[in-house]
Amino acid sequence: MTTPVLEARDVTMRFGGLTAVRSVDFTVNSGEIVGLIGPNGAGKTTFFNCLTGLYVPTEGTVSYQGKVLPPKPHLVTQAGIARTFQNIRLFANMTVLENVLVGRHTRTKEGLWSALLRGPGFRKAEKESEAKAMELLEFIGLAAKRDHLARNLPYGEQRKLEIARALASEPGLLLLDEPTAGMNPQETRATEDLVFAIRDKGIAVLVIEHDMRFIFNLCDRVAVLVQGEKLVEGTSDVVQADERVVAAYLGEPFEGDPGAAEAAEVEAAEATAEAEGAESAEPADSAETAEPADSAATTDTVESTEADSTTKGEAQ
Amino acid sequence: MTDTTTNAPAAAEHGPVPLPPSVARLLVAVGAVGTIASAFLSWTWTSDFPGDLTVYGYPAGLQILALVGGVLTLLFGLTLWDVKWLRWLNPANSTSPVLLTALSAFAVCWFTGIAITVDLGGLVNLDPGAFVAMAASALPVVGALALPHPAPGTGIRGYLAKPQLPAPGKASPLTERIVITVGVALALVTFTYGIGIDNDASETFIGYLLLLVFAAWGLMHTGLVDRFATTAAHHKGFASALAFAAAVIFPFTQSDDHNANVGVNILIFATVALGLNIVVGLTGLLDLGYVAFLGVGAYAAALVSGSEYSRFSGVHFPFWAAALTGMAASLVFGVLIGAPTLRLRGDYLAIVTLGFGEIFRITVNNLDGTSGPNITRGPNGITQIPDLNIFGFNLGESHNILGFSLGRFANYLFLMLIVTAIVVLVFTRAADSRIGRSWIAIREDETAATAMGINGFRVKLIAFALGASLAGLAGSVMAHVNYSVNPQPYQFAGAAPPNSAFLLAAVVLGGMGTVSGPLLGASVLYLVPEKLQFLQNYELFAFGVALIVLMRFRPEGIIANRRRQLEFHETGQLDVPTQTTLSDDPAVTKAGA
Numbered sequence: 001m002t003t004p005v006l007e008a009r010d011v012t013m014r015f016g017g018l019t020a021v022r023s024v025d026f027t028v029n030s031g032e033i034v035g036l037i038g039p040n041g042a043g044k045t046t047f048f049n050c051l052t053g054l055y056v057p058t059e060g061t062v063s064y065q066g067k068v069l070p071p072k073p074h075l076v077t078q079a080g081i082a083r084t085f086q087n088i089r090l091f092a093n094m095t096v097l098e099n100v101l102v103g104r105h106t107r108t109k110e111g112l113w114s115a116l117l118r119g120p121g122f123r124k125a126e127k128e129s130e131a132k133a134m135e136l137l138e139f140i141g142l143a144a145k146r147d148h149l150a151r152n153l154p155y156g157e158q159r160k161l162e163i164a165r166a167l168a169s170e171p172g173l174l175l176l177d178e179p180t181a182g183m184n185p186q187e188t189r190a191t192e193d194l195v196f197a198i199r200d201k202g203i204a205v206l207v208i209e210h211d212m213r214f215i216f217n218l219c220d221r222v223a224v225l226v227q228g229e230k231l232v233e234g235t236s237d238v239v240q241a242d243e244r245v246v247a248a249y250l251g252e253p254f255e256g257d258p259g260a261a262e263a264a265e266v267e268a269a270e271a272t273a274e275a276e277g278a279e280s281a282e283p284a285d286s287a288e289t290a291e292p293a294d295s296a297a298t299t300d301t302v303e304s305t306e307a308d309s310t311t312k313g314e315a316q
Numbered sequence: 317m318t319d320t321t322t323n324a325p326a327a328a329e330h331g332p333v334p335l336p337p338s339v340a341r342l343l344v345a346v347g348a349v350g351t352i353a354s355a356f357l358s359w360t361w362t363s364d365f366p367g368d369l370t371v372y373g374y375p376a377g378l379q380i381l382a383l384v385g386g387v388l389t390l391l392f393g394l395t396l397w398d399v400k401w402l403r404w405l406n407p408a409n410s411t412s413p414v415l416l417t418a419l420s421a422f423a424v425c426w427f428t429g430i431a432i433t434v435d436l437g438g439l440v441n442l443d444p445g446a447f448v449a450m451a452a453s454a455l456p457v458v459g460a461l462a463l464p465h466p467a468p469g470t471g472i473r474g475y476l477a478k479p480q481l482p483a484p485g486k487a488s489p490l491t492e493r494i495v496i497t498v499g500v501a502l503a504l505v506t507f508t509y510g511i512g513i514d515n516d517a518s519e520t521f522i523g524y525l526l527l528l529v530f531a532a533w534g535l536m537h538t539g540l541v542d543r544f545a546t547t548a549a550h551h552k553g554f555a556s557a558l559a560f561a562a563a564v565i566f567p568f569t570q571s572d573d574h575n576a577n578v579g580v581n582i583l584i585f586a587t588v589a590l591g592l593n594i595v596v597g598l599t600g601l602l603d604l605g606y607v608a609f610l611g612v613g614a615y616a617a618a619l620v621s622g623s624e625y626s627r628f629s630g631v632h633f634p635f636w637a638a639a640l641t642g643m644a645a646s647l648v649f650g651v652l653i654g655a656p657t658l659r660l661r662g663d664y665l666a667i668v669t670l671g672f673g674e675i676f677r678i679t680v681n682n683l684d685g686t687s688g689p690n691i692t693r694g695p696n697g698i699t700q701i702p703d704l705n706i707f708g709f710n711l712g713e714s715h716n717i718l719g720f721s722l723g724r725f726a727n728y729l730f731l732m733l734i735v736t737a738i739v740v741l742v743f744t745r746a747a748d749s750r751i752g753r754s755w756i757a758i759r760e761d762e763t764a765a766t767a768m769g770i771n772g773f774r775v776k777l778i779a780f781a782l783g784a785s786l787a788g789l790a791g792s793v794m795a796h797v798n799y800s801v802n803p804q805p806y807q808f809a810g811a812a813p814p815n816s817a818f819l820l821a822a823v824v825l826g827g828m829g830t831v832s833g834p835l836l837g838a839s840v841l842y843l844v845p846e847k848l849q850f851l852q853n854y855e856l857f858a859f860g861v862a863l864i865v866l867m868r869f870r871p872e873g874i875i876a877n878r879r880r881q882l883e884f885h886e887t888g889q890l891d892v893p894t895q896t897t898l899s900d901d902p903a904v905t906k907a908g909a
Contacts, residue, residue: 094756
């Protein structure tokens with residue numbers, strides 16, 4: 001179960017003077033769902049693009065099942081890594097079925113000549129492709145809409161279709177870039193089930209997401225990327241308990257910082273209000289009193305960031 | 317129009333003209349009958365006006381067009397009385413087809429009256445028949461404007477918007493085939509009439525265009541055109557075989573080989589446009605130098621044709637070998653140009669292809685023995701290309717078939733028809749396959765397409781090379797049809813087709829990504845400059861105006877690919893297939909492709 005599917009070694013990506021990703025080591029094992037989180041601008045999508053060959057990493061290598069991947073997107077897909085995009089990038093003016101059929105491109109061989117001559121091999125391959133595509137559409141529940149144009153699907157279904165299209169290339173690893181962005185809680189739940197179902201098909205999944213509840217429900221392992229560097233990696237509990245993660249999302253309190261003190265004050269006030277404590281909120285004037293309150297309320301803060309991100313997502 | 321003042325709910329019942337519906341219907345019918353009758357009268361006293369409109373009892377030229385317009389108006393006017401056997405003509409029972417057909421007759425009659433007055437200098441030149449025609453043809457327009465408004469509250473705009481159509485009923489396959497046959501026959505008659513209009517009779521051709529545009533518009537509003545397209549899509553093989561048959565019949569209907577010459581040139585132009593459609597319409601690569609591939613094919617075929625002015629005058633390939641040479645030369649040229657340029661996207665590719673297109677022409681101009689090695693004889697070109705001889709059948713001579721004398725151009729028309737059929741087959745088969753889907757995917761979103769495992773460069777190069785070799789095939793025929801090749805036609809923009817701008821316009825005008833679109837676009841773009849000789853100096857200007865108007869009102873082209881139509885008009889959910897069950901015939905979906 002623990003054979004590595006994807007191994008990124010020392011991946012660094014620089015754009016001129018800006019280092020977007022700094023020597024990240026990263027592994028995804030087979031049958032695993034791994035989450036990649038980090039504040040906005042942390043380099044998650046850049047790292048994704050390095051993995052899928054859209055960017056050529058300045059340093060480091062990415063290997064899939066032990067073989068180093070060439071930095072060409074179509075070769076990466078051929079090797080067995082499929083992805084979705086943060087902003088939906090369906091083929092808007094193709095039908096739902098055609099979109100999935102395009103995903104089958106690497107798994108079929110028919111070239112121009114066989115298309116022109118239409119031999120029995122061509123027909124058979126087309127029929128098989130269509131059967132596979134319909135299977136996937138049934139899997140995600142869009143079989144009835146096969147002849148609709150992708151652009152006319154509602155948002156949530158477009159997201160699903162993008163996943164189906166990625167699955168059509170029969171990947172060993174699926175990379176999902178913010179699959180629940182802009183979804184309501186019900187759709188997010190459905191996506192969660194879908195990702196589990198994909199995992200059950202034996203496909204490893206790597207997810208970027210801002211929705212913390214989604215990530216921590218879903219993932220066996222979570223890595224946190226902050227300013228291009230991998231900060232922590234581990235199970236949800238480990239990551240949630242890590243102070244640096246909280247600091248990365250909320251900013252780091254340091255001694256004598258009035259901002260931090262104020263924030264702590266507000267938090268403390270909220271905590272007490274929530275607990276319906278009879279004690280009145282005492283002004284926390286030193287950082288020492290703020291610190292323990294902070295670490296005690298870690299889960300709370302994480303949850304509050306999650307609430308933040310969901311509202312943000314819905315506003316998008 | 318005074319319709320804006322009558323905003324009361326009761327006024328929304330009828331159009332801008334306040335007349336009771338019964339009177340309105342009567343006006344339409346009476347006017348239509350009057351228009352028909354007027355076609356049999358004399359419209360002017362002299363035969364100086366093109367088409368000889370002087371004879372009583374025998375319609376000619378523009379009178380025939382007025383007659384057709386009148387008959388159409390009458391037919392659609394009669395649907396207002398709910399005549400049972402005419403109900404199929406206007407299933408939505410809408411007013412706008414009546415108005416549009418009335419406008420077609422009106423436009424023809426009034427255009428004729430004004431043209432006679434202007435051409436011959438004064439109203440005196442009009443015979444009573446012309447006044448009858450003008451008055452009679454105006455009545456149905458007034459009547460139609462008094463009929464119930466198609467979309468109350470939208471003013472004059474409501475007449476131009478396509479009405480909601482009821483779902484078509486089921487017809488038996490035999491009926492459908494008969495419908496297709498009738499449709500194709502009508503198209504053949506229409507086309508033959510248009511091509512047969514004398515080149516000097518520009519007035520008649522303008523009248524023809526007016527009638528065609530309004531009548532086609534009206535038919536589109538009845539939904540008959542859509543139904544015909546759906547029916548034809550159901551019987552794809554039958555419809556295309558019939559269209560091919562109609563094209564074969566065409567030379568037999570012509571007594572003059574000149575029209576066959578026009579037909580051949582249209583076919584060459586259309587075939588090249590279809591090749592360009594693979595590059596532009598399917599793959600989304602804007603190629604502004606495409607005519608160069610036609611030139612490469614033509615020159616390659618000319619060089620191996622056995623012409624004594626060819627550099628290799630001893631070489632005389634049979635046609636199949638010459639065609640293959642032309643294709644191969646274009647293919648090589650296409651790959652040579654494509655390999656370095658296809659890494660560019662969008663506008664950059666357009667500029668580079670434009671440059672390469674011009675480079676071809678200038679190089680050919682300079683390979684004349686003085687500026688460079690003598691290969692193409694420079695501006696003189698390669699002349700006296702011998703006629704083709706296929707299996708002992710000399711295409712240069714007239715042949716008698718079934719009592720019909722078929723001239724040289726008719727022979728080449730048949731050859732070109734086969735070439736066009738091949739290109740159509742290649743286009744449709746390539747488009748509906750793994751490679752075709754990857755072309756469309758690249759057009760839609762190249763980044764996503766590569767992320768789906770498509771090797772963008774390779775697939776684009778295949779499209780480019782395929783398009784180039786199809787143009788080369790057409791070029792190898794063209795060299796023989798025209799007896800000679802010279803660098804002049806292979807430029808970016810010129811007054812007459814083929815040139816890259818016209819080719820691109822044929823694709824865009826006709827409808828990108830469709831088969832019939834470029835064929836229709838090429839016919840229009842070839843015939844209009846040919847028939848409207850008086851435009852000569854303003855041709856490019858008129859062409860530009862026409863393109864702007866078209867892009868404003870119908871950006872998806874005359875024949876819309878379903879995808880394109882939805883892309884340009886936000887129709888919401890209108891495209892949702894009528895049946896969402898899995899048995900839904902996919903042919904309907906691909907009606908445009």
